[in-house]
Structures are given as structure tokens and as C-alpha cells.
Amino acid sequence: MNAIGWRNLRSLNQEGIVFAIAVVLFVAAAIGLPGFIDPNNLVAIVRSVSVLGILALGMAVVIIGRGIDLSAVAIMAMSVAWYLQLLNTGTSDGLAFAYVLAGVLAIGLLNGFLVAYADVPAIFVTLATGSFVFGYVRSQLITQDAVPVPQGHWVELLGGLRFLDIPIEVFVFAGLAFLFFLFLRYTKWGRYIYFAGDNPIAARNIGIPVRPMLVLRYVLSAFVALIAGLLTAASLHSINTRVVNSTLLYDIVLVAVIGGIGLSGGRGGVRNVLVGAALIGILLNAMTIIDIPLLYQNLIKAAILLGAIIVDGIINPRDEQTAQQGDI
């Protein structure tokens, strides 16, 4: 490709490209795959990406602020598993929820504190806390891998809720997306996240409370993970903690990165999450319809994520003179 070609490619918006690919894929699947265009299947697609999308919203806010939260899936699964375990062993609903909420916020605070005040890279902090949360809850608080939802509990009822034949989690996803959109676009603190992600030192110098806001982002991400976990439990009537060891976490990163939220921070928004989620949703659904085994799906997803990261690296190359020491 010649120089002009490169420039044209760069001027193209990644979000635009991905959206175009998603549309092409959608049309191709609609034509080529039997049953894809069926309304029930379309609802299934949206439903399947709802939880992923909600988690990606939390991840997006963290990434825009130049961080990453690898503990999201662990928090999602383990908090709900603990909640259900408490309910099954007879703790009152209010008390159980209070415990779990406190635990989730505490982990979010711990993440944020270590990143903001101890200057530990986010990637290590959240890797460690994710491992800890899984290990602690699994070994100390629950007794088996999967915890069922008690009969007649509101979480079970939540799973059965339909509005216009569309499951409730789709509306939750839409509502949360709208809230995040308002937060990021129209509130002072939402705008500050972009400043802090783009240049933390400059943001700090102009008086933005960079560190407290970092803590806030991780708490927000943890809270969003709890919501996603409750919705998962609602639709499956149980929560399986083995999901922590699955590739769900990388799917979340994939949705955010594919959508065009740069890992170096300061760029992207809710729309990118929606575009990324649409592409991944269509892709996963199409692969399922074609009957590609789960193992191969993982391989394909990993290859796509690798491609996305390589393209990101080529478009925004690192420079030897300005690369940060210890920026890994």
C-alpha cells in the first residue's frame, strides 16, 4: 500500500470500519445462513451481547481513563455466587445484598486505591485482585462451582420478565448505555475522565482530582460487574464460577478495543461499545449457527483480538524517545 493509501486508511474512523464490517457480516449472514434473520434469533443476538455489553461499558470507562480492569469477570461471577450462597444458607435478602454490595465496592476501592495511590500498574492490580476474589470466594465462601438461584426469588423472576417479547436484560443494557452516554458526554466528571486518560499529569496540574476519580472508575466498574452478574444469574437460574477461567474477560476487552476505544486512553465512548458489541454478537451468533465448536470459536476470537491489537499498534506506533519506562 502506498503512502496516500495509508493516509486514507488512517483518516478512516475505526468505529466506521467496524460498523461497516458488522453491516456486511450481518447482510452476508442474513443471506447465507438459514434462520439468522428470524426475529427470535435477532433477539437472541441482542440478548447474548447484553451482559457482555454491560461489562464492556464498565471496562470502557476504565480504559478511557487509561486503565484496565481484569478483575471484572471475577467480581461478576463471585459476587453473585456469594450472594446466592448466602440466600441458600438462610441469610435474609437485605442483609445478604448489603454484604455483597459492600464486598464489591471494597474490591473496587482496593483496585482504585492501589492504582491511584500506590502507583501500581492497573494491569497487575486487577490481575491480582481478580485471582484473589475468585480464590477467596471459591475456597472460603461457597461450596461448589455452580450456585443455583433459590426458588421464587426475585432474581429468578427477573429472568422471566419480558417486555414486548424482549428479555429484560436488553433494556437494562440499553438503559445503562444511555446513562453512561449522559455521564461521559454531559457531566463534568465524565469529561474529566477523557482529560485524565489523555494526559494524567496535565490533568492533575490543572486541578482535576485525578486520583479520587481513578478510584471512582474502578468502583463503577465493579458495580457494573455486579449488575451483569445478577442478570446472568437471572437468565440461567444459577451462576457458574468457572466462567472466570473462560475467555469472557477477553471478549470484554475485545468488544471495547474492536469498537475503537484506544488502550492508551482518552478516546472512545458508548457508541464504540455498541458497535463492538454488535460485531461480536453477530460473529458469535453466526459461528454458532455454522456450528463451529466452542474451542475453534475461541481461536478465532483470539486471532481477531490479536489482529485488532496489531492494527492499533501500527496506527499508533510507540516511539523510542517518548515511550514511558515501565509502560508494559
Added chain:
Amino acid sequence: MSFRERLQSWRYNLVPDHLVGEILTKRWTDNAIPFLALVATLGVFGSVIPGFFRLTSLQESTRQLGEFSMVVTGMTVVMLGGGIDLSVGSIFALSCFSAVYVFFILEQSIWLALAASLATGLVFGAINGYLVGYLRLRAFLTTLVTFIFGRALFDILVTTYAADVQLSTATSDVLDFIGDSTFWGLSVSVWLAIILAIVTHVALTRSRPGWHVLAVGGSRRSAHNAGIRVRRTVFMTYVFSGFCASIGGFLIACRLSGAGPGTGLNLEIMALTAAVVGGVSLGGGRGSVIKGLMGAIIVLTMTNGLIRLGYGTGTNQMVLGIMLAVAVTIDIRWLKNRHKVLNEVYVAPVYLKMGQTQSAVPGSGTSYELDNRLSAADHIGLGELEGPEDVIIDRDDNLYCGTRHGEIVRFFAPDYLRSEVFAHIGGFPLGLAFDKVGNLISCVGAMGLYSVSPEREVKRLSAETSRSWTSIVDDARLRDPNDCDIAPDGRIYFTDSTKRYDAHDWALDSIENRATGRLLVYDPKDGSTRTLLDGYRYTNGVCVAHDGKSLFFAESWACRVHRYWLEGPKAGTAECVIRDMPGYPDNINRASDGNYWMAWLGMRTPSFDLSLRHPDMRKRMTRRLPQDEWLFPNINTGGVVKFNEKGGIVEAMGDLTGGAHPMVTSMREHKGYLFVGGILNNRIGRYKIAGADPNWTSPASYWGAQP
């Protein structure tokens, strides 16, 4: 002495606070924490688990340790180069599968299996290296993705071929030997791990590629600017990591004779935790193979120990998470704050009550009374010189002095208008002396004792003395060689002012006031250096007496002059000849009338004398105030003092205007003139001494008339 002062002197002079700072300056303190953690881990699990240290039990766990520590060694090298490799678990698993596939399904020889295993690791490592090194992607995410990719691939392969492996009948003695036997009591994997660790350690610390890795990790930008091929170096670290992981994978293939879904699971977080717990720094440049191995033992003992203690699923992850978080946090905080902590605790002032002194104020009528004579001195090299600490004149009347820029400058007789760089030393030349054959001997700050021949050849005479057993700081090294003089037998006597501070930190030494100054002797006959006296407060000028039987040396912060006997009944002992002067003495040199010139670099002040009786106050001062606001010895006024053989003061002169010679660090008499130097001055002064012998020269005084 009041009760308070007695308490203070006990508290600050007897409690060795300074050792804390000295220990912290040691690089091995970085190793101390992981080492203690290692001992504690082994101790706890060894005592809790019955039979933990039994041979069979150890053999089984060391076999696993061998494989694991190889992976950790690879991870350590990548981390030292400033990266991270999360794909080691996948490489390990895939290499294991390659070996299993070639051996059990293709039924090829074990060596071909080994080759396949290594090739898998090298190719996978090269992919990582290409992405991170040449495309410069972010190491963490990139290797995370290649990890998922490799894992997905492995899962597919294992589920596809598991049954075939089970049915295979291939066997090999070599495989059994590698997998099950021991060699001199240790399993093959342990031997291989030890060899790999030694080779890697030697390569890292003693070979060019190893240094490149450390340089890139230490400062990527500087390494790039220094011409190191940063990208290729980073690439090679990942290839090496792939290599290490693949050997590990091959070994586990031999041990388990197969590959399963659990092979290499969670290995990446274990290896990462091991490296970080061992003390290999994130971001590169700091760490060693040994640290990685210590971390490997800690992590493996903990995880295996917990399993054997019967804790349930997930305990490992919990413990790994805690260890990783704690270790990373400690590592980051320690790196960030180590120098701050060091600055905080290093200066450990002691108590000293200075004796009453006579006044040096003009008109006070004492023998120390300063006048304004030096302000009349001519100037030499005004504005050209920076910091002529010492000055000396050769037999041909040429004038030499050291400068702050690391040179010895020569001014030509008779008018001293022309000058040239006589020799470039590199360090700051302080004291100067001519030996019998005209070599210029110099004490070079922070470097040692050097000799410059008349042909300008620079030679190092001495940079170290014997190490004392009780000192924590390395006192073999000469940190602040200050002044030298030469006895008739050719031995060079010189001072090393302090063991605890480098030459430019002399002000900190004055505030601390700890007695660590030394008098040393260099013997040109056998090139040896010996410590003669120790425990003075900043030993400074040295001058061999006119008769050559003793020498005088100055103890600056105590304002004293001592005489050290070279021969006679008191040989080898020192006695104080002048005490409680009003000024801080610096260099001492011979005068034409049989007396001695002594420079005062500054004057005592009641405020600083008082602060010496309040070490707590000085400690707080160095910790809480910026350096500009510290209380220092007054070096804005100095002078030149003449004293006689008995230590009596003959006269004193100064520059009361402060314009030409506010502080004096050296003076040298030559043919009726006094040449005056100052370490903070920008000139050499030349002062006509009333009534001095117009023919007396220093070289003649030392070595006789011109041969």
C-alpha cells in the same frame, strides 16, 4: 555537661544509627526481603506439613520445581528487558504437546520429540518477540492474547489427540530416565534448571548480549541512544523465554508421558508472581536469575503446601493473588522511595562539644587575630580557573593547580599569564606534592592517589586500602582522598577525609560530624596502601615536618592539628599539637623560616558549635528543611595561619573584604611569595611575604638543591 547533653551524647554517639543507612545502600538489601520470605515460607510449611523435608517428598516437588523454575528464568529475562511474557503457560503446554505428538503418535525418537518441542517454543517466542519487539505492541496485552490463542490451540489439539496418545505403545529408556530417575540424588529437570540458571546468570552479568538486555530494561531510551539494537534485544528476550518454557514443556511431557487439559494451566500467573515475589522489578533493569529462583521456590512451596494441607479449590488463586498484589506494591513503592528513605536515614549526626576558643576578630589581640593582608594579593588565572584546591610550584617556578573540571593546569613562569592543561585526570585533583624525581602526586577526589610524570603520563597509585572487618560501608574504597605529602624515604602519606560521603558531599559530613577520617600511607616500593590512623573528624592537610621525622595533619571539623611520628620513640603514634582553633584547618605546608603555613577553609561560629551539641536538631534539619536552609560551617571567611614546630601560633592573615580570598584551602611559599588557592575560588592569589627568604623553594626544602 548538663544531664540533657549527657543523654544526647549517649543516645547519638553510642547508638549506631548510621548503620541503617549504610545497610540500605547495599544492593543485597534488595535480595534480603525475598530471601527472608523464602526462609519463612519453607519454615512454616516445613513445620506444618509432616514429612515435608523427607527425601522422596522433596524429589517429587523438586522435579516440578525444575520445570517451573525454567519457565521463571525465561520470564525473568523478559522482565529484565522491560517486558512481560504471559504466554509462557501456552508455550509450555504446546511444547509438551509437540513432544508427546512426535513421540507417541508419530513414534519418532525422543530426540526428535525434543527438537519439535524446542522448535515450538522458539517459533512461539519469535512471534511474541516480533509483535512486542519489532512492532512495539504493548507486551502485557499482546502476550495475553497470544496466550489465549495458544491455549485455544492446545485445547483443540489435546481433545483431538488424547485418545491416540492413550493407545500409543511407544516407550523409551531415555524418556523414563528424564521423567523418573535421579542423577546424583537430583532429578534431570533439577540439573537442567540449575545449568540453565547458571548459564543465564553468567550471560546476563558477564556477556555483551546480557548487558544489552539489562541496559534496555534499565532505560530503553538511553539504550536506543547508545546504539543498542533495542528491538532485536527485546525480540531475543522473548525467544529465550519461549526456549525456556519449551524445555519445561518437554520435561513435563517426559514426566507425565502425556498432555492433559491441565498442563500449564495458571502457569503464567504463577511464573509472574514468582518473578515479582523474588524481587525482579516490573519495568526492567533490576533483578537477577537468583531472585527469580527464590520466587519460584516460594510460590511452588506455597501452592503445593496448601494443596497438601487440604485447602479447597481456589485457595491457590487466592494466595497467588495476595502474593502478587503485595509483591508488586512493595516493589513499586520500594523502587520509588528507596532513595528517599536513604536520604532520610543516611545522615546520622553525633554529639560533640567543641572546646572554648580564642577570638580571631581583628583587634582582639590574640595570636589568631586576622588582618586584611591577603586582600592585597595579585591574582593569577582570574576567571579561567574553577576550584584550585591546592597549588604547587616546581623547580622551574611553574605553577600547578587542580580544577573542578578534572584537570591539572600549569601556569608558566615568570608572569603566570600563559597556561595549559598539564594533565587530564577525570576526577577533581585536590592535594598535590612533588616527589624526588619530579612526579606530581595528587589526591583525586573520589578516585584515589595518582601520579603524573613530567612527561604527563597519568598513573594510578592507589584506590583502595585494606577492608576493615567491622565496617558495613565499603571502607576499602577511598571516597575522599584529600591531601598528600611525601616523606624522605619516598612513602606517600595521605588523608581520606571520610568513609561515609563522597567528596562533593563534604558539607553533609560536617553536619553529621562522625569521626571517620583516616591517615594512610602508600609505599611505592611494593605499591601497598595501609591505614595508619582512623577515627578523626575529616582529616585534611598533611605536611611532613622539616626534619622528616614526623608529619602534621589537620582534623577539620574538630579544629585541631595532630602530629604523627614517623620515627623516634613515639613512632606510629599521634598527638594533638594545636586544639580548639577558631577556624577549620585545611592544607598544611612548609614555610621558609622553619615554621608551617596552614589554611583555614572557614571559621567556627557560635551557632554551628551550638548545633553540634544538638544532634537531634541537626537530624531534623537534614530531614525537614531544603538544603539551602541548612546550618553549615561558615566558609565565607578563612585565612592563612603560621605555626611553629611546637604548635604555637606565629601569625594569621586573611582577606576581611571577602573580595579575593574569602576561603583558603591551600597556600604554598615560593621564593618570597605565598601562592594562595581556594576550592571555591576562581583564581590563585600571589602575595609578597614581608621578610621571607627570596631563594627558598619547596622542592629544594624537600629534596635538596637542584641535582
